[in-house]
Amino acid sequence: MKNPSEEKKYMLDISQKEIEELRTTIRATSKKMTAEYIERMRKADKNRPEAMRYFDEIADFEKREKELLAAKESGKKVIGYMCLFAPIELILAADAIPVRVNSGWYDASKLGDRVVPVEVCPMVRSTIGAKMIGLSPYLELSDALISGLTCDGMTKLSEILSDYKPVWAMAVPRLKDSTQSLSFWREEMKTLMKQIEALTGNKITRSKLKSAIELTQRATKAFRRLQEIRKGNPVIMGRDAMLVNQAYMWDDIKRWTEKTEALCEALEERARQKSWACSPDTPRVMVTGTPMIWPDNWKVPSIIEEANPQGLLVADELCSSERLLYDPVGVDEWTMDDMLNAIAERYLMASTCPCFTSEDGNKDRVNWILNKVKEWKVNGVIYYVVRGCMLYAMEYMRVKKVLDRMSVPVYYLDTEYTREDVGPLKTRVEAFLEMLTARVDI
Amino acid sequence: MITAGVDLGTQSVKVVILKHGQVLARSKAFSGFDPARAAEQAFGQALRQAGISSSDVLHVTATGSGMDLASNANSTVSMMSADAKAGVYLFPTARTVVDVGAEEARAVKCDDKGVMVDFVVNERCAAGAGTFIEAMARALEVKLEEMGPLSLKAERASSINASCVIFGESDVVSLIHRQEPKPEIARAIFDAMADRISPMMHRLGITPDVVLVGGVAKDVGFVASLKRKLGIELLIPEYPEYAGALGAALVAVNRVKKV
CATH class of the missing domain: 3.30.420.40 (ATPase, nucleotide binding domain)
Structure with a gap:
């Protein structure tokens, strides 16, 4: 008889031998693909700024894995998170390291199929699969996980992962406009704060929280500067910008900010010299929908920017990229209460996650998409959904209707965690881009 | 030229x-x-x-x-x-073109110059496309070209679920076991295809006139089912x-x- 405390609620037994074999092959495939993607990104832009090199390197998870291991040896705790409702500032204020653990590995999703049906969102299945074989260094190194209970997939994923680690679930109110919601959410945050303090043994003091907020405020500033640059003629390919944004999910935040500032410097200079990354006539595309997670799930941005006719990703509305950091924590007075309120507001009210609804539906997301279309001069929107991602799939018609009224073409691109459908996806994306260019020769 | x-x-x-x-x-x-x-x-x-x-x-x-x-x-x-x-x-009056081929069905909205303004493509399964009819004709032991005329002889509608070719086939087998006549089964197959294609067209928005092209447009059985489902006329070229x-x-x- 197994000890009941070791009894897993969900996870299946898998032999050590199989674990090692799978981990080795999946890691090797992914490493090869990552290198290929980076190579293709380098080739896409002849005058790609030297400042991108840092992000190419940090894209290799092994580099950051070593740093995290060393930090852990020196007594630091690593706290993983899934959705963007985990207040990073609280983690930082307790001297712990935040890292996002959602999985982008295609092959790991097939392993997740052993635990949950194939109809479940592949990102969830892939995260389960990654855990089964210890594939993700960030998931493995996390001492605890913060899970925002947003969609059904995330809710059950936190239960499944609790077979391995402490999972601190935060109930996200789905009606953010109601007065109770924000006070409820503040309480959720306070509970989390105690959990973080207990795990790390560090008290979250006023001055530590202030420094943490200042750190993410500076990161937000750098982040916004980068997105602002993308409003103009192209000085950075969309995939490069997306990689920079996404690196925030695992990199050291202070260093990420410095490197992003340096990149922005180079890009602003490039704009002054009118050295464009691609023709300024290239149709400007925005993607929205299911998160696209490095390393494997880089398929769609690559197809868009390598298509014939070519597209340029100028903006996105994805929780794996531009939703990460756009909104700063706005503090009026640096009291503990005020800071906590500001953090709570920033994580709840500014979110455009499709888990929210109101009398007017998820109006914040719709308005934000419209705003982006205008400000980033978007010619067409690709609405990206992976099978099983219910909330994004269901919200499509709402977004399409609004975009139709503005005569902004939108295309629903559905796919899976697989490399095999690149051909049909390319055909669709190219037809869409062809439509955007409205070429006189058709 | x-x-x-x-x-x-x-x-x-x-x-x-x-x-x-x-x-x-x-x-x-x-x-x-x-x-x-x-x-x-x-x-x-x-x-x-x-x-x-x-x-x-x-x-x-x-x-x-x-x-x-x-x-x-x-x-x-x-x-x-x-x-x-x-x-x-x-x-020249066409504003929506539906193309049902061997592996794919798609619908395209266009302007008066024949320039596409919007499009949809069926999801990754071939159940809404021509190979589905082929697979089902095999299950019924009927020649492909006989499927359409056969389905028109059906006296009533029975149904199968065409969420995918494989499941569709097992549904057809259950109908065979229930001793459903072949014309009824053939019609159920075309109805199921039309059931897959019409929601896709509604998502795009159906602007008349609607033209149906692609190899499957030659199948009278499919054309009858799609017309019934959409309740509109379909223009079909030679x-x-x-x-x-x-x-x-x-x-x-x-x-x-x-x-």
């Missing part, structure tokens, strides 16, 4: 040669394992039929899922744009399977003019 369109489809390659906007020749070959070779064969055949040589053709535009394989093509165009172009050429190639040949005309 002579131009050509080559449509490298999943099951067959189609070629159309145009002279001054009129069709000079049409030919077809099975894609098989070597679609590039099939394209050359079909092209050669079309040239002979037209009584011209390849140097007479000013511009060749390829389309279809294998368009990059066409070695003699001067340019390519997406299947959706080709459909739109052909639909409006064949029926050679629906050549729409893609025709559209590509028309795009080629514009590309020559532009140069």
